[in-house]
Amino acid sequence: MALLSLQDVSVTYLSGGKRVHAINHVSLDVEKGESLGIVGESGSGKTTLIMAVLRLLPPGRARVEGTAELEGRDLFQMSDQELSTVRWEQMSVVFQKAMNALSPVHRIGKFLSDIYRLHRPDVNKRDARRAVEELLILVNLPPRVFNLYPHELSGGMMQRVSIAMSLLFTPRLLIMDEATTALDVVTQNQILDEIVELEERMDITRVMITHDISVVAGTCKNVAVLYAGSLLEFGPVDEVLVEPMHPYTKGLIESFPTFEAEEREPLVSIGGSLPDLVELPQGCVFAPRCKYACDLCRQKTPEMRSFGGKRKAACHFAGGEFHE
Amino acid sequence: MRRYIGKRALTGLLCIAMSLCINFFIIHAAPGDPIRLLAGTDTPSPEMVEALTEKYGLDQDLHIQFIRYVGNLLKGDMGTSIYTNEPVAKEIMDRLLPTILLALTASLTALILGTLLGIFCARHVGSKLDMAFGSVSYLFDSTPSFWLGLMLILVFASTLRILPTAGMVDLRAGHTGFAYVLDVAKHLILPGLSLSLTLIPYYFRIARSSVIQVMNEDFITTLRATGAPENFIFNRYVFRNAILPTVTIFGIQLAFLITGASIVEIVFSWPGLGSFMMTAISRRDYPLLMGIYLVMSICVAVMMIVVDVLYSALDPRISHEAQK
Amino acid sequence: MKQTLKRAWTVTLGNPQLKIGLVLLCILLLVALFAPVIAPYDPYFMSDELVEAPSALHPLGTDGLGRDILSMLIFGTRTSLVVGVTAAFIAGIIGTLIGGVAGYFGGKVDAVLGELINVFMMMPTFFLVLIVVALFGSGLFNVMVVMGLTSWVSNAKLMRAQAMSLRQRTFVRSAEAIGEGRLLILFRHVVPNGIFPIIANTTMGIASAILTESSLAFLGLGDPNVISWGQVIQSGKSYLTNGWWICLFGGLAIIYTVVTFYLIGDGLNRVLSPKLRNLGKEG
Numbered sequence: 001m002a003l004l005s006l007q008d009v010s011v012t013y014l015s016g017g018k019r020v021h022a023i024n025h026v027s028l029d030v031e032k033g034e035s036l037g038i039v040g041e042s043g044s045g046k047t048t049l050i051m052a053v054l055r056l057l058p059p060g061r062a063r064v065e066g067t068a069e070l071e072g073r074d075l076f077q078m079s080d081q082e083l084s085t086v087r088w089e090q091m092s093v094v095f096q097k098a099m100n101a102l103s104p105v106h107r108i109g110k111f112l113s114d115i116y117r118l119h120r121p122d123v124n125k126r127d128a129r130r131a132v133e134e135l136l137i138l139v140n141l142p143p144r145v146f147n148l149y150p151h152e153l154s155g156g157m158m159q160r161v162s163i164a165m166s167l168l169f170t171p172r173l174l175i176m177d178e179a180t181t182a183l184d185v186v187t188q189n190q191i192l193d194e195i196v197e198l199e200e201r202m203d204i205t206r207v208m209i210t211h212d213i214s215v216v217a218g219t220c221k222n223v224a225v226l227y228a229g230s231l232l233e234f235g236p237v238d239e240v241l242v243e244p245m246h247p248y249t250k251g252l253i254e255s256f257p258t259f260e261a262e263e264r265e266p267l268v269s270i271g272g273s274l275p276d277l278v279e280l281p282q283g284c285v286f287a288p289r290c291k292y293a294c295d296l297c298r299q300k301t302p303e304m305r306s307f308g309g310k311r312k313a314a315c316h317f318a319g320g321e322f323h324e
Numbered sequence: 325m326r327r328y329i330g331k332r333a334l335t336g337l338l339c340i341a342m343s344l345c346i347n348f349f350i351i352h353a354a355p356g357d358p359i360r361l362l363a364g365t366d367t368p369s370p371e372m373v374e375a376l377t378e379k380y381g382l383d384q385d386l387h388i389q390f391i392r393y394v395g396n397l398l399k400g401d402m403g404t405s406i407y408t409n410e411p412v413a414k415e416i417m418d419r420l421l422p423t424i425l426l427a428l429t430a431s432l433t434a435l436i437l438g439t440l441l442g443i444f445c446a447r448h449v450g451s452k453l454d455m456a457f458g459s460v461s462y463l464f465d466s467t468p469s470f471w472l473g474l475m476l477i478l479v480f481a482s483t484l485r486i487l488p489t490a491g492m493v494d495l496r497a498g499h500t501g502f503a504y505v506l507d508v509a510k511h512l513i514l515p516g517l518s519l520s521l522t523l524i525p526y527y528f529r530i531a532r533s534s535v536i537q538v539m540n541e542d543f544i545t546t547l548r549a550t551g552a553p554e555n556f557i558f559n560r561y562v563f564r565n566a567i568l569p570t571v572t573i574f575g576i577q578l579a580f581l582i583t584g585a586s587i588v589e590i591v592f593s594w595p596g597l598g599s600f601m602m603t604a605i606s607r608r609d610y611p612l613l614m615g616i617y618l619v620m621s622i623c624v625a626v627m628m629i630v631v632d633v634l635y636s637a638l639d640p641r642i643s644h645e646a647q648k
Numbered sequence: 649m650k651q652t653l654k655r656a657w658t659v660t661l662g663n664p665q666l667k668i669g670l671v672l673l674c675i676l677l678l679v680a681l682f683a684p685v686i687a688p689y690d691p692y693f694m695s696d697e698l699v700e701a702p703s704a705l706h707p708l709g710t711d712g713l714g715r716d717i718l719s720m721l722i723f724g725t726r727t728s729l730v731v732g733v734t735a736a737f738i739a740g741i742i743g744t745l746i747g748g749v750a751g752y753f754g755g756k757v758d759a760v761l762g763e764l765i766n767v768f769m770m771m772p773t774f775f776l777v778l779i780v781v782a783l784f785g786s787g788l789f790n791v792m793v794v795m796g797l798t799s800w801v802s803n804a805k806l807m808r809a810q811a812m813s814l815r816q817r818t819f820v821r822s823a824e825a826i827g828e829g830r831l832l833i834l835f836r837h838v839v840p841n842g843i844f845p846i847i848a849n850t851t852m853g854i855a856s857a858i859l860t861e862s863s864l865a866f867l868g869l870g871d872p873n874v875i876s877w878g879q880v881i882q883s884g885k886s887y888l889t890n891g892w893w894i895c896l897f898g899g900l901a902i903i904y905t906v907v908t909f910y911l912i913g914d915g916l917n918r919v920l921s922p923k924l925r926n927l928g929k930e931g
Contacts, residue, residue, distance in 0.1 A: 054549055087551030100542035103561050105568070105639055111543075114560065115550045149640040165546075335763065339770040346776065354783040466906035468859055470866050471881055471899035474888060482889045583772040587863050591885075601775070602867060605782045613779060620772045628770050 001072060002029035003205050004053070004173055009066035011045070011052050011229075020277045022048045023229045024285075025066075027304070030173070030222075035199065035206040037216030037237070039252065040226035043274050046209040049226070050175050054093055055083060070173065089119060092166040096178040098158040101165075102150045109133075109146030112165055119169060135164040140194065156187040163195065167202070174199070176208040180215065192219050213256050217241055222310065225249045228275050228285045231304065233318075235311035245313040248286045284315070292317065332632040336625035343621035344397070347614045348390055363406065402618070403611030407604075412615035416597065420619065422492055423596030426589065427581040429512055430519035435574055437520070438527025439567075445528070446535035447558075461525035473518035473591040480514060487514055490593040515592040519585060523577065530573055534566040541565070568639055575631030579624040659919050666915025672908040680725040687719035691875050699891040709893040711883050717894060720875050721901045727876040728905055731792050731861045736853035738796025743803020744839060744846055750804070751811025752838050753830070758808075765804050773798040777860065781869045788871040791864060795857050803846050803853070810842030844920040851913035855906045862902050877901050 011023035022045045030036050038046050051057050052064045055075060068075045070091060078086065095101050102111050112135075113128040123131070133143040139160040150158060159179065166174055176195075180188040196219055199206055210216060216223050216237060223240050225233040225248065233246040244250040251270040272289035275281050284302050287293040296316055304314045313319075363372050377383055380392055396403070402412040445454040481489040488511050493499065499507045538544065539562060547557045586598020593599060597616055604612040660666050679686060688707075689695075695714040702709040708717040750761035780794045814820055815838070823833050864870050865878025872879075877898045884894025 056545060056548055084551035084553065087549060089551075093546075093549045095542060095546060097542050101546045103543050103565060104641060105565055106561070115547075115552065118550070118552055118556065151641050165550075335766045336770065338763065339767045342767050343771070350779060350783060462907055462910060463903065466855065466859075466903045466910055468862055468866070468878075468899065468902055470863065471895065471902065474881070474885065474895050475899070478888055478892055478895070580772065583775050586775075587867065590867065601778070605778065605869075613782075617772070617775055617779060620775055621770075624770050624772050 002069075003032045003071060004030040004207070005067075005069045006053070007067045007069075009049070009052060009064070009068060011048050011057065011065075012063045014061055014063065018278050021229060021280055022062075022277060023052065024280070026226075026229075026231045027066075028224055028231060028234055030205060030207055032172075032205055033203075034221040035208065035219065036222045036224060037220035038207065038209045038224045038226055039211060039213055039216055041252075041274065042211060043228075044226045045229040046211075046226055047177055048229075050093070050177060050207070050209060054087075054091070054175065088115065088171065089169045090171050091173040091175065092168070092171040093175040093177065094159075094162045094166045094179040096181060098162045098179070098182070099150065099155060101158070101162050104150055106149075107146070108148055108150060108153075108161055112146075112161075112168070115165065116168055131168075132164075135167055136161070138167070138198070139164045156183050156191070159183060159187075159191060163191070167198070167204075170202050170204065172203075172205060174204050174206045176206060178210055179208070181210065181212065188215075189218075195219070213241065213253060225252065228280070229277060230285050231314065232286065233313045233315075234304075235307075235313075236309070239309075239311060245307065245311070245318040246286075246315045247290050247292050249313075328636055329629070329633055333629050336629050339625045339628075340618075340621055343618055344394060347617060348393055351610065351614065352386070397618070402615040405604075405612045406609045407607045407612075412612050415600070415612060416615055416619050419595060419597045419600045422594060423582055423585060423589065423598060425508075426512065426515055426519070426594055426596060427578060427585045429516045430523065430585070431574065431578045431581055433516060434520040434523035435527050435570070438524040439531040439570060441524070442528040442531025442533075443535055443563075443566075446532045446539070449536060457528065461528050464521055465525040467522055469518050469522045470587045470591050472521055473515065473588050476514050476518050477591070489514065492595050511592075515585075515588050515594055518591070519581070519588050523581075526573070526577065527570065530570055531566065534569050535562060538562050538566045568635070571638060572631055572635050575627050575634065579627030579631075582623045582627075583620045660915075663915045663919050665911045666919060669908055669911030669915055672904070673912060676725060676729070676905060676908060679722055680729050683722050683726060687716075687722040689716040689719040691715060691719040691723040699887050699894075701891075702893055708897045709891070711880065711894050712887055712891070713883070717880065717897055720880055721877065721897060723875045724877045724880065724898075724901065725905070727788070727871075727874050728858050728861065728902075731788065731795075731876075732854040732858040732905075732909070734792040735795035735799065735857035735861075736850045738793065739800040739853050739857075740803055740846055740850040742796070743800035743805075744807050744843065746800065747804035747807025747809075748811050748834055748839050748842070751808035752815055752834050754812070754815070761804075762808070765801055765808070768798075768801045769805075771798070774860065774863075777864070778867070778869065781864060786864070786869050786871055788874055791861060791871065795860055799853060799857065803849055806845045806849055807839075807842060810845065811838050814838050814842050845917070848913050848916035848920055851909055851916055855909035855913065858902065858906055858909070 006029075007027050009023060009026045010021070013020040013022055026049060028036075038049070040046050048057070048062075052062075053068050053075060055078075057064060064076060066076070070086065073082075073086075075083070075086070102108060109129060109132055112132045113125065116128045116131055117123055117125075120128070129146065133146055136143050136145050141157060141160050141164065145153065145157070145161065150161075153161065159182075162179070180191055183191065192215065195206070198204070206220075208216070208220060220237050222235065223233075223237045224231055225240075225246065227248050233240060233244065233249045235245075240249060241253060244253055248270070255269045270289060275285060275288060281288055281298075283296075283298040283300055284290070284293070287297040290297065300316070302314045302316045302318075304312050305318065306312050307319050359368060359373055359376055363376060368376075379396070380389060384392075400413060402416075404410065405412055405415055408415065441457055445451075445457050448454050477489045480487045488494065492511050493504065493507050494511075497503075497507065544557060544562065547561060582597070585594075585596065586601055588594070589596045589598035590602050597620070601613065601616050603609075604616065660670065693715065695710065695716070697706065697710050698714045699712055700706055700710040700714075706716050706718065708721065710716055711720070746761055746765070750758045750765070776798055777791075777794050781791060784790055811834075820833060820837050823837055824830075828836070861870065861876065862878030862881070865876045866882045868882060870876050870879050880898035881895050884891060884898060887894055
């Protein structure tokens with residue numbers, strides 16, 4: 001059984017009488033131990049997707065459909081009571097802006113031990129403090145951070161605090177939303193390495209959102225490519241990034257600089273911009289920007305097809321020849 | 325931290341110095357002879373002219389006059405009231421307490437009611453009650469407090485005849501002890517109400533918008549993701565963060581109310597500084613007028629500094645910034 | 649230009665505060681403009697009907713001198729608008745200048761002007777206005793100028809913040825690089841681009857100036873030669889029990905006008921600040 005299984009998930013924002021189709025019929029599985037990277041341009045709906053899974057979208061303004069099963073239990077159908085036991089114990093999250101992830105007027109230790117004692121009401125303050133300090137050490141922070149305020153730490157240190165917080169109860173699923181984007185490259189790599197190591201040690205599976213393909217390449221097993229709220233391609237990182245099946249994936253890879261100097265190819269950006277999510281184009285969502293698009297693409301939405309192993313792609317011509 | 329407060333104290337001192345200069349300037353720039361202004365009569369006796377000339381150094385250069393003026397003040401001598409012939413300082417001190425009593429009562433009432441209403445509306449944004457309170461707050465914000473006072477007198481005192489309309493105590497009754505306190509409280513209701521009703525919108529809006537703002541902060545999303553119940557989040561984190569702007573506003577507003585209550589004092593013949601000031605104006609009692617203005621300036625400056633100290637104690641970010 | 653106007657129009661229609669405020673303002677302006685036509689009586693005319701309750705003859709009654717309240721309130725509109733707009737305008741200009749210079753020039757200039765702003769923030773301005781008007785006479789001109797001179801602080805704070813952020817922007821930098829004079833840049837680039845919050849704040853300033861003026865008039869420190877609402881209320885104070893209409897309607901006129909400008913100011917603030925418009929976030 002998959003750890004996390006999304007079936008036909010759609011999210012619609014209702015704003016001022018308009019319906020914004022932010023996520024459209026996304027289905028994907030995250031197997032235990034197989035970390036997943038979700039990539040896409042900004043505005044592709046990555047954050048919306050995980051906010052839906054975390055049940056953090058405002059109920060009045062966003063409609064969520066489909067199912068999202070964590071170890072067989074549908075998160076979307078859970079009562080608030082059930083949800084509060086799943087949250088943080090089995091599924092935790094690290095957000096992008098670590099600087100704002102903690103209350104600015106409370107000490108870091110107070111914030112973390114508050115959350116700890118929320119789920120472990122029997123633990124006294126001293127033991128909670130010890131548990132939090134151990135975690136701080138685990139993410140390579142000095143324990144004195146416990147008594148500091150968020151503004152007294154650097155961005156990288158705050159990111160470590162956020163990670164320590166997410167590991168409070170050794171969750172099964174760890175979600176990271178652009179968690180290292182704001183950091184400098186050196187710190188980013190350091191933290192990523194540490195996370196990968198902790199994951200193996202603590203048996204945690206990670207789902208990570210990023211627009212940086214190189215991060216996914218270095219730290220994830222599988223990759224999912226999201227565009228305008230639709231899943232376009234899915235598969236093992238080493239296959240998808242080497243031999244993309246969807247023209248969008250191809251474009252995304254080409255628009256990124258490679259580190260190997262010898263095979264440096266000219267960077268190609270994808271022309272055009274994201275479609276209007278209020279009125280999605282007929283046919284393939286990527287067709288208006290796709291240089292291979294033909295009449296079929298503009299009329300019929302391509303189905304997600306399997307191509308052996310874990311590989312899937314939603315393109316009429318995937319696995320065949322592209323004609324410009 | 326200490327440097328920050330020191331800096332604010334300097335601003336306060338500058339403000340008082342500025343008031344001194346304005347006072348001095350006004351006396352000398354006002355139409356007419358300063359001696360006549362200070363003597364309070366158009367035909368001062370020769371002895372009077374001599375005494376005043378000597379005291380204020382009116383036959384000397386302007387800068388020497390200024391030094392004399394400041395010197396007198398530093399000795400605690402703010403001059404003598406023309407009308408009562410009492411020292412200005414004593415006259416003012418007698419009236420300061422009733423004014424502070426009125427201002428503090430009205431401010432606290434407005435602070436509590438306005439903040440509670442604001443929090444309520446922030447937690448029910450967009451509801452019918454929220455909109456209703458929002459519209460009513462516009463109305464009360466636009467209502468002159470003196471007019472509101474008159475209307476309250478009309479309803480509660482003239483028509484219903486249940487509350488006293490003038491003064492601070494019933495002098496004829498000659499209450500003592502607890503009866504005296506009760507009598508003062510009864511006299512306090514209407515002037516307090518007309519002031520606080522016009523102040524409630526102020527606190528209402530600040531509380532509402534800062535709660536809404538804090539609820540949208542990232543760390544609230546983090547807390548929700550950890551499975552913390554809404555009440556826990558609100559009581560421990562939203563409130564503490566959202567109350568900060570109110571603290572500042574309260575101090576500043578209270579300071580200004582010590583001067584701003586004057587017009588309501590006049591409506592209700594409240595024996596405070598404000599109504600005293602109007603008497604001073606109508607009697608052209610300039611030494612008294614200047615003294616009141618100076619005391620008011622000092623009150624405001626002191627309050628501002630107190631607020632700053634309090635604020636920097638409540639918000640760890642402030643003292644940090646000052647260290648830089 | 650035509651397009652800008654069209655956009656302004658749609659934005660206005662989309663904001664309820666602004667829409668209602670502007671409608672109320674139009675009524676107010678029409679009343680002020682056509683006061684002699686609308687008013688049933690000469691506001692200074694003292695009839696024999698003293699403290700007369702509202703009737704067909706005097707829709708809002710008469711005051712202690714037999715003057716028609718409705719006519720006084722209609723002519724009072726002019727006073728309130730002139731005082732409010734002039735005082736707020738003076739405050740707007742002073743605030744923009746001081747704040748703009750402080751924020752754009754920065755350094756020592758800013759240190760001095762910033763401190764000046766802080767000091768003026770602490771000033772009990774209403775008392776200052778009282779004293780000055782009491783000493784220098786309560787002519788309408790004095791009242792307007794003194795109120796303008798004492799209420800510029802909030803504008804200066806806003807403009808200073810605007811100028812500080814605009815100073816970093818490319819178009820200001822490039823103007824500097826071309827070698828345009830600093831004062832020229834201040835007036836040609838910084839002020840026009842940072843003026844919007846000051847416009848909204850000045851509209852609010854009109855509201856508070858009208859309130860202050862009515863307070864002064866109520867205290868008997870208004871211009872005795874013009875009719876103002878505060879004065880009407882003051883004259884009605886002694887007739888509170890047997891002539892409630894004098895105070896009541898005077899106050900309602902003030903509330904109406906102040907609400908109008910608050911609505912417009914608040915609406916402008918919302919329309920002009922993108923932060924308030926969009927609170928939703930997306931990934």
